[in-house]
Amino acid sequence: MTNKLKYFIGNWKMFGDFGDFKIIHKINRFGYESRKLLKKKKIILCVPNTLIHFFKKKLESKFISLGVQNCHYHEGYGPFTGSVNAAMLKKAGAEYIILGHSENRLEGESNKLIKKKIISSLNQKLNVVFCIGETLYEKKRNKTFSVLRKQIKSSLKKNFNMNKIIIAYEPVWSIGTNKIPKMNELKNIIKFIKNDFKKILKTKKYPKVLYGGSVNDINIRLFSPISEIDGFLIGGASQSSKKFIDIVRNYYK
Numbered sequence: 001m002t003n004k005l006k007y008f009i010g011n012w013k014m015f016g017d018f019g020d021f022k023i024i025h026k027i028n029r030f031g032y033e034s035r036k037l038l039k040k041k042k043i044i045l046c047v048p049n050t051l052i053h054f055f056k057k058k059l060e061s062k063f064i065s066l067g068v069q070n071c072h073y074h075e076g077y078g079p080f081t082g083s084v085n086a087a088m089l090k091k092a093g094a095e096y097i098i099l100g101h102s103e104n105r106l107e108g109e110s111n112k113l114i115k116k117k118i119i120s121s122l123n124q125k126l127n128v129v130f131c132i133g134e135t136l137y138e139k140k141r142n143k144t145f146s147v148l149r150k151q152i153k154s155s156l157k158k159n160f161n162m163n164k165i166i167i168a169y170e171p172v173w174s175i176g177t178n179k180i181p182k183m184n185e186l187k188n189i190i191k192f193i194k195n196d197f198k199k200i201l202k203t204k205k206y207p208k209v210l211y212g213g214s215v216n217d218i219n220i221r222l223f224s225p226i227s228e229i230d231g232f233l234i235g236g237a238s239q240s241s242k243k244f245i246d247i248v249r250n251y252y253k
């Protein structure tokens, strides 16, 4: 159930400009200086679409992969004003894509639509970071497990290439709030996701499951004992090279 490789994925959301390459540059330098520490850690930064190509061209790194945060579901070109598809993002340099983030779900993205986006992204051989999580309302009504099951069931299919899918468990009430789950509850939820995924999708392997929501350089230590967590999706703290590096450094301390 436990994977040795731990993922640290930054989600820059709608933040960042060309000059913010300095953040990536510093993380990259840290990577070269701390090769040993990063041996079993994978760093991915998911940046705005406007920056991906520029960053990709500038970045020469064995340690950092780049990704984006959403796409249109349509696979070819089409009359979809303001949108970009997975193929365009792949060509621009993305290797990873975050899909199903609760901030997009809140704008009306359904499980069905997310499924279409996953299919088009997998067709482009992008690695999908598929976000799931319950709201506070659902948590208070003990609906967490049924919500997660429904999100998995309705957006993933048995024949998907599961090696290209990473699940990010992000309780909505925890995103940007400085609130994190109780560690014993989180451990159970991560285990539930892994077991349920395997059952629903009839896979042989457990999926990789990350935690996301208010992870920072201080609280990261609390997560270290939960070996079932395969890494973290980091929002606010990934926009500072210092905080992001300290998260990577302080994990397992």
Ligand code: PGA
Pocket: 011, 170, 174, 175, 176, 177, 212, 213, 214, 215, 233, 234, 235, 236, 237
């Ligand atoms: P946060 O965001 O770390 O700022 O809470 C996480 C996310 O939305 O992916």
